[in-house]
Amino acid sequence: MKILVDTLGADKGYKEIVNGALKALENHKDLSITFIGDKNEIEEVVSENSNRIDYIDTKEYIKNDEEPALAIRRNKKSSLHLGFKALNGEDYDGLISCGSTGALLAGATLITKRLQSISRAALTIVFPTEKKPCVLLDAGANMDCTPELLAQFALMGSVYSQGVLNINNPEVGLLSVGTEEGKGDKLRKDTYELLKESNLNFQGNVEARDLLSGNSDVIVTDGFSGNVLLKSTEGTAITIMGRLKKGILGSFKAKIGALLLKDVLKDIKDMLDYNEYGAAPLLGVKKAVFKAHGSSNSRAIETGIDAMVKFIENDIISKIENELEKKENEQ
Amino acid sequence: MKILVDTLGADKGYKEIVNGALKALENHKDLSITFIGDKNEIEEVVSENSNRIDYIDTKEYIKNDEEPALAIRRNKKSSLHLGFKALNGEDYDGLISCGSTGALLAGATLITKRLQSISRAALTIVFPTEKKPCVLLDAGANMDCTPELLAQFALMGSVYSQGVLNINNPEVGLLSVGTEEGKGDKLRKDTYELLKESNLNFQGNVEARDLLSGNSDVIVTDGFSGNVLLKSTEGTAITIMGRLKKGILGSFKAKIGALLLKDVLKDIKDMLDYNEYGAAPLLGVKKAVFKAHGSSNSRAIETGIDAMVKFIENDIISKIENELEKKENEQ
Numbered sequence: 146m147k148i149l150v151d152t153l154g155a156d157k158g159y160k161e162i163v164n165g166a167l168k169a170l171e172n173h174k175d176l177s178i179t180f181i182g183d184k185n186e187i188e189e190v191v192s193e194n195s196n197r198i199d200y201i202d203t204k205e206y207i208k209n210d211e212e213p214a215l216a217i218r219r220n221k222k223s224s225l226h227l228g229f230k231a232l233n234g235e236d237y238d239g240l241i242s243c244g245s246t247g248a249l250l251a252g253a254t255l256i257t258k259r260l261q262s263i264s265r266a267a268l269t270i271v272f273p274t275e276k277k278p279c280v281l282l283d284a285g286a287n288m289d290c291t292p293e294l295l296a297q298f299a300l301m302g303s304v305y306s307q308g309v310l311n312i313n314n315p316e317v318g319l320l321s322v323g324t325e326e327g328k329g330d331k332l333r334k335d336t337y338e339l340l341k342e343s344n345l346n347f348q349g350n351v352e353a354r355d356l357l358s359g360n361s362d363v364i365v366t367d368g369f370s371g372n373v374l375l376k377s378t379e380g381t382a383i384t385i386m387g388r389l390k391k392g393i394l395g396s397f398k399a400k401i402g403a404l405l406l407k408d409v410l411k412d413i414k415d416m417l418d419y420n421e422y423g424a425a426p427l428l429g430v431k432k433a434v435f436k437a438h439g440s441s442n443s444r445a446i447e448t449g450i451d452a453m454v455k456f457i458e459n460d461i462i463s464k465i466e467n468e469l470e471k472k473e474n475e476q
Numbered sequence: 477m478k479i480l481v482d483t484l485g486a487d488k489g490y491k492e493i494v495n496g497a498l499k500a501l502e503n504h505k506d507l508s509i510t511f512i513g514d515k516n517e518i519e520e521v522v523s524e525n526s527n528r529i530d531y532i533d534t535k536e537y538i539k540n541d542e543e544p545a546l547a548i549r550r551n552k553k554s555s556l557h558l559g560f561k562a563l564n565g566e567d568y569d570g571l572i573s574c575g576s577t578g579a580l581l582a583g584a585t586l587i588t589k590r591l592q593s594i595s596r597a598a599l600t601i602v603f604p605t606e607k608k609p610c611v612l613l614d615a616g617a618n619m620d621c622t623p624e625l626l627a628q629f630a631l632m633g634s635v636y637s638q639g640v641l642n643i644n645n646p647e648v649g650l651l652s653v654g655t656e657e658g659k660g661d662k663l664r665k666d667t668y669e670l671l672k673e674s675n676l677n678f679q680g681n682v683e684a685r686d687l688l689s690g691n692s693d694v695i696v697t698d699g700f701s702g703n704v705l706l707k708s709t710e711g712t713a714i715t716i717m718g719r720l721k722k723g724i725l726g727s728f729k730a731k732i733g734a735l736l737l738k739d740v741l742k743d744i745k746d747m748l749d750y751n752e753y754g755a756a757p758l759l760g761v762k763k764a765v766f767k768a769h770g771s772s773n774s775r776a777i778e779t780g781i782d783a784m785v786k787f788i789e790n791d792i793i794s795k796i797e798n799e800l801e802k803k804e805n806e807q
Contacts, residue, residue, distance in 0.1 A: 285653055288660060289662050322616055322707075330620045353707035354707040354708065357712060368661075369661045373653070373705050373708075374684075376653075377704075377708045377709050381709045381712040383685070385712075385748075392739070399739070402732075406737060
């Protein structure tokens with residue numbers, strides 16, 4: 146198995162990326178990695194020669210404020226353009242990047258291309274919850290969605306949950322403003338009808354407050370509200386933990402208290418640790434394309450590549466294709 | 477000033493409502509209250525006679541699972557039907573209820589009626605943040621929105637922030653998936669244009685993760701994503717605080733730690749305390765109509781009535797009408 150790792154455009158710099166990837170190489174003996182980035186710099190971190198490591202040498206990358214589709218087409222020396230071109234070759238099975246989400250989506254769509262009968266690729270986040278990881282899609286790739294699109298997302302999320310997270314017959318929930326049928330806007334009501342008729346294990350509407358409770362395996366929504374859900378959860382957690390930290394540092398008494406509460410605080414921090422779920426696949430394209438958080442540390446890259454290896458080994462893309470075909474034959 | 481207090485349909489029962497209202501009567505010497513509910517039961521809590529207290533006697537109320545518009549029209553003995561009918565009289569300035577949001581919205585729209593040129597009433601939540609309260613609308617009353625509707629919400633929220641929360645020239649943010657202009661779905665892009673052209677102090681797009689940071693005075697969005705934002709923030713806070721509590725109770729060491737951290741934990745609890753902001757006004761109708769949380773305690777009812785008194789004293793409804801008129805004259 147051979148994958149491409151984009152080392153450019155990461156908030157914490159290329160070293161975290163390279164170190165995370167080296168860890169993943171240790172975890173998976175049949176994995177080979179091609180680093181895209183400044184070869185001289187990366188080689189210093191890699192230190193020893195290995196026939197499982199290769200390079201695509203470039204210093205250019207697409208910035209967050211560039212128009213993604215334009216940038217991916219025009220900047221032919223950018224890490225993502227070079228990466229997606231390489232990914233089109235038979236050698237490679239996947240690509241992971243911390244760079245611009247928009248450019249990753251544009252590259253995946255324009256260069257790697259979507260699966261037949263998939264109209265849009267979905268950014269798929271695996272969310273830590275109280276019980277088990279939950280798959281949320283779309284987390285921000287598609288702003289204006291149709292019911293048909295959400296039904297495709299549900300199918301892809303379900304295959305991912307089963308194939309990568311080992312969930313048997315995953316429960317699929319539709320994000321809405323109340324659990325009763327008929328709650329929500331027109332998009333939700335129409336999607337509800339489609340999901341009810343589908344072969345998925347559809348559990349009906351779920352509310353945003355239930356995300357962390359872990360009662361769903363897959364939660365489906367449009368990219369706008371998915372992004373709102375994701376960011377508000379993240380923002381609330383950061384605010385509460387920040388306030389706690391500030392308070393703890395504010396007095397000697399509180400510091401001792403925190404010391405005694407260490408295990409409890411660590412347990413909460415672990416539950417909220419996005420680094421343990423590493424990276425988000427773009428479901429619906431022809432190869433494995435994973436988006437890692439802009440501020441990923443080496444642990445996030447390692448777990449991101451771990452998920453990607455499982456994704457490739459379990460042939461999730463063929464499984465999605467098969468399910469789509471089945472669905473079309475039924476109609 | 478005379479207001480109606482619906483005591484039925486509350487999760488914690490009528491006693492919390494009545495006790496909260498009695499506190500508010502102490503706070504505001506020129507306030508009179510008419511309780512709607514079981515007169516015999518309420519009189520037991522009130523204990524002493526007062527010419528500032530009156531009753532509308534009924535035991536019926538609209539349940540959460542009833543079709544709101546139908547129920548409010550048909551059940552003429554329900555607390556909300558009776559309340560809204562009374563509110564139409566000149567005697568009354570406002571109504572507050574913990575009951576079904578849908579029925580409250582339906583009653584406000586069908587019986588109290590909307591202000592001229594307002595196409596929909598908006599549920600307006602005052603959100604506790606790190607710095608100062610932030611007004612979020614629409615929090616779930618209107619599912620499918622247009623840019624014109626969101627622009628009306630922005631205007632109403634701005635008047636509320638100025639008049640009730642004493643914010644001078646409130647900063648209005650549009651909820652989106654990124655801060656740059658052009659981010660978001662079609663609704664956001666079109667609303668951005670309208671707000672840019674308006675006389676409001678428009679600060680551009682804001683992200684869901686910034687809600688609790690308190691950098692906006694007013695955040696505008698459609699009722700679907702507003703509800704998602706609200707409930708995910710609530711859900712995340714409940715999950716984290718619940719985990720903390722469970723951990724603290726789990727060991728003697730942790731209990732001592734929590735004791736030493738008492739002030740810090742109380743500070744966080746206070747920041748997240750929705751009871752301090754009591755109730756949410758339905759902006760855009762002809763009288764003050766406030767929705768209190770279903771599980772309100774007496775403190776929430778007291779602060780809810782406090783906000784309502786301020787709303788009536790500062791004549792927020794006339795101010796909204798004036799701003800709407802100004803806007804129409806400009807066009």
